[in-house]
Structure formats: C-alpha cells, structure tokens
Amino acid sequence: MDNSDLTTALEGAFAHPVFDAQAAFRAVLSALAEPGTVHALPAAGPPAPLSAGAGAVLLTLADQETPVYLAPAFAAAAPWLTFHTGAPVTADPAAARFAAVTGLNALPNGLSVGDDVYPDRSATLIAPVRLSGRTLRLAGPGIDGARTLDADLSDAVLARLAANRALFPRGLDFILIDEAGAGVVGLPRTTEVTCTSQ
C-alpha cells in the first residue's frame, strides 16, 4: 500500500464515532422497520467507489465478529474497512455477515440465508439503488397496507426478492443506499415488492 492508499484507509471515519454510529443505526433500524421509507445517514468517507452511505452502515454494524464480503469493484475499500472496524474481509460469500455489492442485480452466489432453527444467521446485503424509474408497491410488516417506492429494480431483481421472501423465515435482508445520497432504504426478507408501472 503506498502513502495515498494509507491516507485513504486512515481517513473517512465518523466525525463523532459514538453519536454518528447511533444515528446511523437508528436510520437503518427505521429503514428496516418501515420498509420503503428513506432515512438520512451521517457522513462517512470510504474509498470510492464504495458509497458514503455503505461506508456509514459498515462503520456502524461491522466489527471483528462480522466477516464482510466486498464486491471486487470495492476492493480498494478493504484496508479502510479493516482499519476502522476490525472486520475481516472475506472472499467467501457463505462466510459473510455483511456483503457490500454493486447492485441487487449483482449478488454473489452462496450467501447465507440462515437455517430454519437459526434464521437470523443470514447475510445482510448493502447495495446501491437509484430511487427513481419504476413505481414499486411494497407490503408486509412495517407497512400500513401498502407503500409506494420509486426505484430502478428490474423484473429479474423483483423475482429474486420474491424468491428470497418465499424462504421465510430464512432469507437475506437488504440495506439499500440511495445513489443520490438521500439515505438508506430497507427491504427485509418479509417485504413483498411488486411493480405497478413499466
């Protein structure tokens, strides 16, 4: 690692680690408890192309006890992640508690969905999303009837989400980061997502 890499790895933590982590956690908690709602995240500065939002989520939730899978495109963030959180970076999706991926259309194979006895032992995905494009209808726990979310999720991604939901109580949970920086949206395994536009 040369000096500029080192500097990149050392910078970009939370300005106020205790309070920013608390604020980021509450944003993620609200996002997963009320799927489809958008919650702002405190600033973090991981090495590009890992987004500030994904960095904030990892600073908040990852540590020595949580192996993290980084998509190959995010390899530059590995030293940063390990320096700030102590989290081991793993190339094995099956070992990952968290996986930062480049999109919901680019999930690695073999991520853990937990088992019927311990369905909590499943990976949590962190992925960028563009909050425009198609109009989606969300339903399930955390939603009073139905909620509308605009997001650019393809039919293939919706089919993947539906398959994931069918695994319940097993399944992956998704923390989506708005590419425009508005914050975080949650799609837990319980959320039913359908498209109401083209």
Next chain:
Amino acid sequence: MTLTYNFAYLDEATKRMIRRAILKAVAIPGYQVPFASREMPMPYGWGTGGVQVTASIIGPDDTLKVIDQGSDDTTNAVSIRAFFARVANVAVTTATRDATIIQTRHRIPETPLSAGQILVFQVPIPEPLRFLEPRETETRVMHALEEYGLMHVKLYEDIARHGHIATTYAYPVKVEGRYIMDPSPTPKFDNPKMHRSPALQLFGAGREKRIYAVPPFTEVVSLDFEDHPFAVQAFDAPCALCGATGVYLDEIVTDDAGGRMFTCSDTDFCTQRRAAEAPNV
C-alpha cells in the same frame, strides 16, 4: 481509583452486537434472536434485557419514558430512568406522547402509540413454550417446524378444567401468522394494543439472552379457539380517580375490612385526564 463509563453505559462493540441482533429481530418478526447479553449494573430479572436494548438504540435526541406496572413512579421505573438520565444524559418524561422511547415492564400505555415511537419491553422468559418444554434445544426445533400443537393443547386443557383459558398475562400471540411469541408478562388486556401498532416494539430478555421484535403494522393475534374466542379483561367500575373506562385498573386495598378501590394502572394517562378535567386544580 477513578472509573468512567461510556455513553449509555455499554461499550460500542456491545452496542454493535445488540444492534445487529435487533435488525435481524425486526426482519424476522416474533423470532427470538440469541445475543450475547452483558452483565448490567442492575440485577437480572429487573430489566437488563430492556436496558440493553434501550442503551443500544438511545441517542442524545431521544426522550425516554420508563414504566413498571404502568406507572412512572414505581421504584424500578424510577431507578432505570435515573440510570439513563445519568449515563446517557437524555431527556426523560412521564408523558407517553412526548416519549420517543418507552421502556416498559408489564404494561402497554393506554394512550395510543404513534409512528416513530419505540416501545421496549423487559422480558423475563422470552420462550412462550418454555413451561411446556423446558429444553431450549427442543423449543428451537418446535419453532423451526412451526410445531405449536402443544400450546393449543395446553390452552384447551384450561378450558376443559376451568371453563376458560386460565392464562391472564403473558398470553401467547402469533406474529404475522408464523411465530408464537411471548408478549412479556403484560396482562392480556394489552395484547390487542400490539396488533398493527404504529410503534416499533422491541423485546429484550437479558438473563435468557434473547431479543425479538414486532415491526409497526404487524399482525399480532392472541391464540384462541372458535368456540372460546379471545377476550380481554374488563372492569365493573370506572377508575375511582379519573373516571376512565375501558382501561386496566389496579386494585387498591383501602382498609382491612374488605375495602377496595380501583384506579388506572397507567398513572400518566390518569394524571393527564384529571389535569384536563380540572384545569384550575
């Protein structure tokens, strides 16, 4: 020897571990997530699970309310509220509608909760099947297989013997049609308040090392039978202090000759009603 403690007492690594457990609990409504519960500076059985959950979610912008038996003034509620006022320096309140986080033991407030509020339950025995099957290895599998026949048998035996389901508190519920869940030892009177509540409900069992959750607007149905539908307790008389009906009442012994009065268990609710009725007092 000088000792200093962290914001909200817990170290950041512990908070992260608990936060991860809470997120999985929210994603799997009614399922008990094991977590590495820490020793807290108050005894097990006195709310350590609730305190750990609250400590992991609370921030400087929160306003905390703590109740025990519905009351803000009972000793344990006072003690826990004082703990957070000290270690997290947060605003505290007794008013249900002003609170962002409400930690509770044995009651859900009478004032309807609203979106954005978080209700944190202290749970002694999180496993609803525990008194039917003491082994965790067995009850885990029963949940995995959705094998809940034993619970229905138990409730039905009550009916055969007493003519009623003889469970009056910690009355089991089914969450989102999947997991049977212990609602904590709240009277069954409060069970309907859990159903599709706009607030997020988090449950912490410290000694038993489990966290579970009910997200807002989630189905929470009390177990019953077609010929013996679930019904909540009701009281003959209104609250002797504020006149409220349709609320849960405490029985207060007023003398040793059988004298009784019934007053609101939710002291904040009762106080607000009396203040509204008698603005000049």
Next chain:
Amino acid sequence: MYVAVKGGAAAIANAHRLLAKDRRGDPAVPELTAEQIAGQLTLAVDRVMAEGSLYDPELAAIAIRQARGDLIEAIFLVRAFRTTLPRLGASRPVDTAAMAIERRISATFKDLPGGQVLGPTFDYTHRLIEPDLGAEPPATADPLGPAPRVTDVLGHEGLVEPDAADPAARDAEPGDLTREPLVSPLPRDVRLQALARGDEGWLLGLAYSTQRGYGRNHPFVGEIRTGAVELELDVPELGFPVTLGTMTLTECQMVNQFHGSAEEPPQFTRGYGLVFGRVERKAMAMALVDRALRAGELGEDRVAPAQDEEFVIAHSDNVQATGFVEHLKLPHYVDFQAEAALVRRLRAEAAAGAAPGETDAQEAAE
C-alpha cells in the same frame, strides 16, 4: 394515598443512605480497608475473582467491602464492571505444567516427580474456634519449580485420555460465552468457561450428587495444584510473546474410570477444573461436574441432573439466579390483578353453580 406508587425516587435515595450507614457500621471502629480484605480475606477475594471472571484482587476487595461481605453481590459488582472493559487481545494458553507450585497433591500416587506439597491448607487443621490467631510464628516456603502433571505421567502409558484428543478442537479458538450467544449443546470449552464462572455452591451440590449415585463416575483426584503461572500475549509486531504478569490458579484433574467401547480400549477419562486463586473446593466440584457432563460424549446414559447440560449450565450462574429469584420482590400487581380477577370469577361461577365457561361470552362480567 397509595405509598407504593408515589415517592419512588425519594424512597430509593433514603434506602441508599441507610445502606451506606449499615455498611459503615460503628463509626468508632476503624473502617475496613481494601488492602486488609485483599490481604487477609484472600479466599473471599479469590471466589469473587473466579465467579466474577476478572482477575483483579484489588477490585474484588473493593467490591467485597461495598457489598458488605455478600460475595454474590460482590461478584455481581465485578461482573458489571467487567462488561465495560475493552478486549485488547487473547493471551496464550497458560501452561499449568510450568506453574510455580505452592500446593500440589495427588490421591492416585504415593509419590511422584516433584513430590506432594501440602502448602497452606485447612485440610488437617482442627476446626476449633481460635479467637487469638497469630500466636504461632508464620512459616514461609519457596514455591516448587515446574513439575509434570499427573495426567502427563499417566499419559505416557496411554492409561488416561490425552488433552483434547481431537486436534481440531485443540487448535480452535476457544469460545467466550460473554461475547457470543450460548447455543446448546455447548462445546466443552464454553461449558468449562460456564463452570469456571458458575456458583460454587451449585457446583458443589451437583458434584456431591454424582458421588451419591446420581451419575456416578468413580473419580480419583489425579492432581490438585495451586500456584502462579505466567500470562503471555503474542504481539505479532514483535514476533515473540510478552509477559503480562502472573496469576495464581488452582487446577484439579479428576481421573475417572471408563470401561472402554467398541472403538476404544479401556482407559481413564478425565474431568477438569480450573479456577482463579485458591478456590480448591470449586476446582474439585468443577472437575466432577465436567466429567459428568461428558456422559454423552463418552457413550454413557444421561440419567442424572449433573449430566444434563441444559439444566446444569442454565442454572449455574449465581448473578442470573439471584437476580431472577430476587426480582419476585418487584411489583407484580398488574399480573396479580389479572389472576385475582380470574380466580374471583371462577369462584363466583362455582358458587352460582354455573357450568364452567357459561359466562365466557361476557368476560366483561368481572
């Protein structure tokens, strides 16, 4: 009107002041110092360190004073403090064969390399109350150097099972029940951790029950040894371990009969006990219970309470146990009210001669 629901804060403050007064006792008598406790009530300090899972005699002594000598309360104080400490690293496994021995006895051999050392034991004292201690001039003894463990001596012959027969288990990172959720069945390392933190009285009773036929396993004290061991930490940057200090431990290895199986020739099996300080009774009880809990692994029938892991481990922690037993003094009037209403109703139905459940449709009748 109703004292229990009002004035909680003032009542708590007053209770704390009364507690402080009672803790101090007669102000004419000098206050007990933590140094006195750490130096003279050493076995109390050791028990608090062992069950508090924190090796710090000074802190344990302070906790004992604050707890008015209630050791479970002191353990609780230490545990609550321990929770807040950052984990800086994991030490290398301590080598009890390299112990500077102050006491070492074996019941299986009359003599053995390194010899038998009674050390500072109550064993052969006559239990006569002696108001005037300190009349005898104190003896001193240098600790004995490293001596082989009896189980190593037996191991040469293959008479006793080796340490962690399974190499995968031996090399694995040990679990930590204070950092990870407990999931049954537990690996033996985590079970041993739970026992080492477990209540001495609970383990003593369970161990005793195995001797009386509830899961009998024919134990011999292979060896008990007490003494100081060095605690070392690997520092990757240095390339060699750094000594952090020394700690006194008591280790008990029970040697138990085993008849062998289809795969294994007969050999002695072991139960293991290791505790902070000189809490010998606890180390022995732990070794007996550890062996009892290995019943399944060794193909024995699990029929006795001491062989039941979920039962033994779930109830071994005295901080948990005391909290939950004592929580019954917290107010439960909401639940009691719910029960009382039901009992009144059932009684009314019985008195009226109504068929049970006839009034079910109008539960509002309460």
